[in-house]
Structure formats: C-alpha cells, structure tokens
Amino acid sequence: MFYKAHLCYNTHVSQSTMPIIWKLEDYLNERGKTRYELASAMEGEKQSNLTTLYRLNTARRLDYSTLERLIKGLAVLTGEHPTVCDLLEFVDG
Numbered sequence: 001m002f003y004k005a006h007l008c009y010n011t012h013v014s015q016s017t018m019p020i021i022w023k024l025e026d027y028l029n030e031r032g033k034t035r036y037e038l039a040s041a042m043e044g045e046k047q048s049n050l051t052t053l054y055r056l057n058t059a060r061r062l063d064y065s066t067l068e069r070l071i072k073g074l075a076v077l078t079g080e081h082p083t084v085c086d087l088l089e090f091v092d093g
Helices: 024-030 035-041 046-058 064-078
Strands: 020-022 088-090
Touching: 024 035, 035 046, 035 064, 046 064
Parallel strands: none
Antiparallel strands: 020 088
C-alpha cells in the first residue's frame, strides 16, 4: 500500500488532508529569525536558497539534500542542533 504525504508550510491547511505539517516558519518565529536570514546562512547562492524556501509553501516532496541544507543552515543561524522533528510533524488523521 502506498501512502501519500504532502508538505504544508504552516498549520492553516486542514490537517485531515495534510498528514505532514511543515514547521519551519514556527521554528524561525520562535527564535526571532527570518527566511532571509536562513537563506544567508545556508550553503550555496543566497538567491537560490531564498527561492527554495519560498517554494516550500507548495512543495509536494522534499529532497534529502534540501533538508540537509536547511538543517545545516539553521544550525549556523541559531547555534542549536535542529533535527528533522523540529521541522516536520506527522499528524495521524
């Protein structure tokens, strides 16, 4: 059996249709940081990183390499050691 997983940018989307909640915006807000600051802290070209962060709003999948860059960028930006669980939450419908 195949399960369909979708990513959403915040919790304003119905959880019954989006079993995986994307918590990046909450993570940044709790620490007083912006997506622009995160894009600057991520490896690679800042404009490309910023585009990636804004496209996460409508993402249907997330590459491991993108997730790795996000986590490393968050570590640089916050001085913490974020995990996948800090960014994604599974909501069993």
